[in-house]
Amino acid sequence: MTGRRLQYAGLAVLVALPFVGVPEYYMHILVLILIWGFVYTAWAIMGRFGLVSLGHGAFLGIGAYTVALAWNLLGLTPWLGIPLGVGLAVLVAVVIGYPCFRFRVVGHYFALVTLALGEVVRLTIVALRDHTGGSLGLTPNRYGEGTSLYALQFADKEVFYVIALLLWLAGIWIWRRVDASMARFAMDALSEDEDAAASVGVHVTAQKLRITMLSAALTALGGGVYAQYLLYVNPGTVSGIGVSLQIVFAAIAGGMFTALGPTVGAMITIVLAETLRIAIGTEVIGLDTTIYGVMLILFIIFLPKGVLGGLIELYERRTAGGAGAMAGKREVGGGA
Amino acid sequence: MLELRSVSARYGSFQALFDVSLDVRAGEAVAVLGPNGAGKTTLLRVISGLLPVAAGELTMEGRSLLDLPPHRIIETGIAHVLENRRLFPRMSVEENLKMGAFIRGARARFRERLDVVYELFPRMAERRDQFAGTLSGGEQQMCAIGRALMSGPKILLMDEPSAGLAPVIVEQVFGLVDRLRGEGYTVLIVEQNVQQVLQLVDRAYLLEVGSIKTSGSAAELAADETLRRAYIGI
Numbered sequence: 085m086t087g088r089r090l091q092y093a094g095l096a097v098l099v100a101l102p103f104v105g106v107p108e109y110y111m112h113i114l115v116l117i118l119i120w121g122f123v124y125t126a127w128a129i130m131g132r133f134g135l136v137s138l139g140h141g142a143f144l145g146i147g148a149y150t151v152a153l154a155w156n157l158l159g160l161t162p163w164l165g166i167p168l169g170v171g172l173a174v175l176v177a178v179v180i181g182y183p184c185f186r187f188r189v190v191g192h193y194f195a196l197v198t199l200a201l202g203e204v205v206r207l208t209i210v211a212l213r214d215h216t217g218g219s220l221g222l223t224p225n226r227y228g229e230g231t232s233l234y235a236l237q238f239a240d241k242e243v244f245y246v247i248a249l250l251l252w253l254a255g256i257w258i259w260r261r262v263d264a265s266m267a268r269f270a271m272d273a274l275s276e277d278e279d280a281a282a283s284v285g286v287h288v289t290a291q292k293l294r295i296t297m298l299s300a301a302l303t304a305l306g307g308g309v310y311a312q313y314l315l316y317v318n319p320g321t322v323s324g325i326g327v328s329l330q331i332v333f334a335a336i337a338g339g340m341f342t343a344l345g346p347t348v349g350a351m352i353t354i355v356l357a358e359t360l361r362i363a364i365g366t367e368v369i370g371l372d373t374t375i376y377g378v379m380l381i382l383f384i385i386f387l388p389k390g391v392l393g394g395l396i397e398l399y400e401r402r403t404a405g406g407a408g409a410m411a412g413k414r415e416v417g418g419g420a
Numbered sequence: 421m422l423e424l425r426s427v428s429a430r431y432g433s434f435q436a437l438f439d440v441s442l443d444v445r446a447g448e449a450v451a452v453l454g455p456n457g458a459g460k461t462t463l464l465r466v467i468s469g470l471l472p473v474a475a476g477e478l479t480m481e482g483r484s485l486l487d488l489p490p491h492r493i494i495e496t497g498i499a500h501v502l503e504n505r506r507l508f509p510r511m512s513v514e515e516n517l518k519m520g521a522f523i524r525g526a527r528a529r530f531r532e533r534l535d536v537v538y539e540l541f542p543r544m545a546e547r548r549d550q551f552a553g554t555l556s557g558g559e560q561q562m563c564a565i566g567r568a569l570m571s572g573p574k575i576l577l578m579d580e581p582s583a584g585l586a587p588v589i590v591e592q593v594f595g596l597v598d599r600l601r602g603e604g605y606t607v608l609i610v611e612q613n614v615q616q617v618l619q620l621v622d623r624a625y626l627l628e629v630g631s632i633k634t635s636g637s638a639a640e641l642a643a644d645e646t647l648r649r650a651y652i653g654i
Contacts, residue, residue: 266522273508273519280506282470285494285523285571 098249102242111241113358117350118248119310122255124335124346126302129262130295131332132340134275138195139202140331143173143300145323147307149209149216152224152317155235157215162236166308173304174297176201185292188278199325206324221318224311236312244313251309252347255302259343262298271295337383339390348392353380421446421606422467422498422575427476429459429466436462438631439476444575449597449607451617451638453651454627460610461503463627464577467608468500469493480575495523497574504583505564509553513544513563516552520570529572537566540599558589565596575606582613594620614651618642 101114127140150169154160160168180201184194209216216222227235231243238244262268270291274281282288311317321327330353338349356379360372387394422444429437436459444450452460465471467478469490478485480496488496507516517537521530538545541562547555552563561581568576581597582590594616601607601620611617618624618638625635626647634644641647 266527269515269519270522272511273522276508276510277506279470280502280508281519282490283468283494283500283502283506284519284567285491285526286519287489287491 102245108241111245113354115241115245115248115313117347117354118245118252119306119313120334120354121347121350122248122252123303123306123310124331124338124349125252125255125259125343126299126306127331128335128340128346129259129302130299131335133271133295134191135292135296136191136195136332137198137296137299137328138325138332139198139200139205139328140299140303141202141323141325141328142176142198142205143303144307144310144327144331145202145205145209145319146173146176147304148311148317148322149222149307150304151308152222152311153215155224156222161234162308162312163234166236166305166312169308170301170304173300173307176205177297177300178293181293181296182289185289185296190278199328202324202328206319209319209323216319219319221316221321223316226315237315247309248313251306256343256347258298258302262295263343267291267294333380333384335390337380337387337390339387339393339396341389342392342396345390345392349390352383352391421448421481422608423477423479424467425477425479427466427478428474429462429471430474431462431471435474436630437466437474440627440630440632442625442632442635444606444608446574446606447604448623449601449609449621451621451624452608452610452627453612453614453617453624453641453647455612455651457629458627459630460627461579462630464500464579464608464610467493467577468498470500491523494571494573495525497572498577499568499571499573499575500577501564501568501579501581503579505557505560507552507555507560507563507567510551512549513552513555514548516563516567517544517570520567521572523571526571530570533570533572537569540569540603541566541596556589557585558592561585561589561593562596565600569605573605575608576600578607578609580610580612582611582616590616612651614647615642 102111106114123140123144127137130137147166147169150172151162151165154165154168155162180197183189184197189197210218227237230237230239270281270286273284274286274288274291278288307322310322334349334353335346336349337352338347339345357372357376360375364372383391389397424440424442426439426441427437428435428439440463442452452463454460462471466473467485469485469488473486480498483496485493485496508519511519514534517534518530521527521533526533543559544562544566547559552560555563565576565578565581578597581593585593590613597607597609598620607621609617609621618641621638623635623637624641626633626641634641634647636644
C-alpha cells in the first residue's frame with residue numbers, strides 16, 4: 085500500500101532532519117511542533133469521545149512544575165521528576181474525574197469543571213510563589229556545562245529534537261493502540277448514549293476514568309519534556325485558561341478524530357503564530373494574535389472535522405466516486 | 421428465574437415503585453401492563469441495575485442482584501432492550517451488534533451469535549454496513565433486539581417495543597417477540613398495547629402508580645372487566 089510507504093518515507097525524513105544541518109530557529113520550531121503535537125494528541129485521545137476538557141493546562145502545568153521543582157528543591161533527576169509529575173497528574177485526574185463520571189457530569193458541565201481545574205492549578209502555582217517563582221516563572225538550575233543526560237539538559241537542539249520525535253512517535257503509537265482496542269468501541273458507544281452503553285455492559289465510569297487518566301498522564305509527560313526543553317516554566321504558558329484553550333483549538337483545527345490530526349493542528353497553529361508574529365511584529369500590538377484567533381474560528385466553522393479530517397474526507401469522496409453504500413454512509417457521518 | 425420481592429425505587433425524593441413483587445419463570449413470557457407514568461420503565465431499569473433498588477430483594481436464579489452494577493447484571497444473563505430502541509446512531513448495524521457482545525463472556529462467541537441474529541433478522545444482514553440511525557423504526561427495533569441477544573441472555577427485558585411505530589410495524593414487532601419465545605427465550609415485556617400483548621404472553625401484571633394492582637394469566641386478564649374497560653375500551 086502507498087499509504088504505508090508514505091509513512092516510512094515521512095518517518096525517514098523526520099529522522100534525517102537533525103543530520104542535514106537545519107538552521108537552529110527551524111529546529112526550534114520543529115521541536116515545538118513535536119512536543120505540542122504530542123500534547124494535542126494526548127488531549128484528543130479523550131476529546132474525540134466527547135470528553136471535552138478545557139483544563140488540560142492543569143496536567144501540563146503539573147508535569148512541567150513537578151519536574152522543575154523536584155530538580156531545584158530536592159535535586160531529583162528529571163528521570164524521576166517526570167514520572168512523579170505524571171503520577172500526580174493521574175491522581176488529580178482521578179480526584180476530579182471519578183466524581184464527575186460517577187454522578188454523570190457530562191457535556192458542558194464537565195467542560196466547566198475542567199475549566200476551573202486549569203485555573204486552580206495556575207493559581208496554586210502563583211500562590212506558592214516562594215517556591216515556584218509565582219507569575220515570573222521558574223528556571224531549572226543548570227547542571228555542569230549545560231549538557232547532561234542525568235539532568236536531561238542538552239545544549240544542542242538536535243538532541244532534544246530526537247527526544248521530542250520519540251515522544252511524539254510514542255503518542256501516535258498509543259493513539260493507534262487505543263483506536264484499535266475494544267475500549268474505543270465502548271467509548272464511541274457511551275459518547276453516543278451512556279444509558280445504552282451501560283445496558284450492553286459497558287462500565288461507563290471506569291471506561292471514562294481510564295481514558296482520562298491516560299490523557300492526563302500523557303499531557304503531564306509532555307509538560308515535563310517541555311520544561312526540560314525550554315528550561316523555563318511559567319504559569320501562563322503551561323497552565324491556566326490560555327494554554328488550555330490553545331490545546332483545544334489546535335486539536336480541533338487539525339482534526340481530533342485522526343491520529344495525525346492534532347499534530348497537523350500543532351503545525352498550523354505554531355507556523356501561523358510565528359509567521360504572523362514575524363510579519364506584523366510589534367508595530368500593531370495584538371494584531372497578530374487577533375488574526376490568529378479569527379483564522380482559528382474560520383477553520384473550526386468551515387472544517388468541523390479539522391484540516392486533516394476534512395482533507396481525508398475529500399480524498400475518500402474523490403476515490404469513492406460519490407457512488408455506493410460507503411459514500412452514503414459518509415454523507416450521514418459528515419452531516420451530524 | 422427472575423424474582424422481585426417488595427421492591428421499592430425512587431428518583432431522589434420521588435418514590436416510583438412501591439413494594440413490587442413479581443416473578444418470571446424460565447421459558448415464560450410475562451407482561452407488565454399499565455398507563456404512562458405507572459413505573460413500568462422504572463421497573464425494568466431497576467432490574468438491569470440502571471436505577472438502584474431502594475428497598476426489597478431482587479434475585480436472578482437465586483442470586484441477589486442488589487449490589488451488582490449494570491455491567492455485572494448483564495453477565496448474569498439479563499439483557500435490556502431500552503425504551504425507544506436507543507441504538508448508537510452513528511455506528512453501523514454490525515457495530516451496534518458488536519457492542520451487544522461487549523461483555524467478556526460474549527466476545528469469544530461474537531461470530532457465532534452474529535450469525536444467529538442475522539438468521540433471525542435477515543434484514544439486519546442486508547443493512548449491516550448502514551448507520552443504525554438511518555434505519556426505519558421497525559428495523560431499529562430489530563437491531564435493538566439483536567443487540568440485546570448478542571450478550572447471550574437467558575431473559576430479555578423489553579421496554580415498549582411497539583412505542584412510536586406504525587400499527588403494521590407494531591404487528592411485525594410482536595411477531596418478532598413471538599419468534600423469540602419460539603427460540604426459547606424468557607421474556608419480560610412492558611407494554612401499553614394491552615390487547616395485542618395479552619395474545620402474546622403467558623401471564624401479566626398490572627402496574628398502576630408504582631404498585632401491582634392485579635396479576636394473572638393472560639386469558640384471565642383479557643377477560644377482566646375493569647381492565648377491559650380501562651385499557652382496551654371495549
